[in-house]
Amino acid sequence: MSLALNVHTCPGVYAVLLGAGISMASGIKTGWGIVQDLVSKVAVLHDPDTPDVGAEAAADPEGWWQDQFGEELGYSRLLAGAAPTSAARQGLLAGYFEPENAEDTGKEPTAAHRAIARLVKRGNIRVILTTNFDRLMERALEEIGISPHVVRDHMIDSMKPLVHSQITIIKLHGDYADLEQRNTVDELEEYPSAQQALLERVLDEYGLIVCGWSADWDKALVKAVEGTRSRRYPMYWGQFGRMSEPAQRLVTQHSAAVIDGVTADDLFTDLEHRVEALDRMTVAPVARDTAVAQLKRFLPDPVRRIEIRDLIEQSVSLIVSSVGQDRYPLTGNVFAQSIGRYRADCDTLLHLLANGVFHDDGTYNDLWQRVIERLNRLRHKNINSHTEELERLRHYPAVLAVFTMGIAAVIGQREQFLARLLSQPVWTPIFSNGERQVPAVYLNPRRIISGSINEVCSPGDGRTWYYPQSRWLREELREPFRVVEPDDEAFRAAFHRFEFLASLMSVDTEHILASPWSGEFFGEDVWGCDQNGLAPEIEREISDLWPLLLAGAFNHDAERAKKAFSELVDFRSRNHPW
Known part of the structure; x- marks a missing residue:
């Protein structure tokens, strides 16, 4: 926690020292x-x-x-x-x-290399010291469009100043393509004077994050770290397994904070995740709140239609541009990481939708619907090798958006908008026979958010929520409605009502995949009994004058709506958990 806070608070102040341990997962020898x-x-x-x-x-x-x-x-x-x-x-x-052929999946940048590269892109890391000959760090940076300034000892006199470079990689022992590498005990005893001076400067002026370095053989580097008397910024030492005697000595000398029992991949991916979380608390709300203020100012003015559209479209474009294999892998154990990132990347858009749909009088319904249309395309973006749960999760931004707009419509007493929101736009799965689906079917949270949600949303003590998707979404979407609906109970009621209405429209489609949006509204305290509760309330509302019917839901047919209600009651009785 201290490491993430310091890296976030002081961007560019911490250098990273990487040893052979960071590349081990790639299959490269030391x-x-x-x-x-x-x-x-x-x-x-x-x-x-x-x-x-x-x-x-x-x-x-x-x-x-x-x-x-x-x-x-x-x-x-x-x-x-x-x-x-x-x-x-x-x-x-x-x-x-280097990989032997195109099918060779080894010798690629590791998760640690890629996490460091993303920290570089954010401006958190600007100097990397490495004892490694490989080019995995350079490749990880190049994958995200960054050309690193790479320095070896014979380049030091003409190198670009550290302060003027986005990222400088100092290869202390050379590059594998060089003949003059340092790799034997004698060669590691002493550095050339220019390299020694540069190293001492970095060690004196920067904080240090050490990972994958044993300190067993690199005597010149050990002496340089020992010779650093002042520590302007703290030292952090990631360690997996037994710590060598020289490493223990350096840790003691510099009062380094040891992060024990973590691999390089775990250390840097966790660091990146925590820095992202701190970013959401600081920088993002300023831009977000400014955008919301602009939207509120523009909405009453018909002359500002273009500005409103640009504001929403730009927010969607930021999400679309962020989704790719680098930030959102489609394989691996990354469900928890991905679902958190999607929510962070959608934050500004969700605040705009909550306020926009609530204050709109229907003028911009086509714009709100276009948001779903554009987010749907994420499901078809860069799909190669994938797991089903991560491929489906590409629809999560659309789920967040449809919930936000649906809740805002309920709070704003314009539920007629739901008839359109949950029936358009249609979507055709890329891995299907071409059968088209409506949002009430394809954005059902239980189809998009897998059972892995229990890893990040549970009451603890080994227990799980009966409807974890519902609980997760309610908690994740509370913040965008703080201004629109300050009362927690009123927000909760609007959330459950939207889930109920969406479930009615889903079962009404009679699509083979149609099912209720199973949520906590099925619980006794929300569903109710006799004349009290959400279910009796909606049952009483169903008539020829019901706003949803007038807007086209259930094909304007009250009997059809009542049939959907009966099917929902039957579903609950068959699946009642209490």
């Missing part, structure tokens, strides 16, 4: 692992008839090299011995760091 492998291969070539010579050489690369060649093992010597030409060396090293 630098020392590559030395062992190369020495093993040289040993086999040097003495092909001796059994186990490769394993013996890998166990003590420096000793074997000294015994065989009478000289200390150096990385450049090792490469020259393994591959005598520049092209051969490039090909040899590429095999350790």
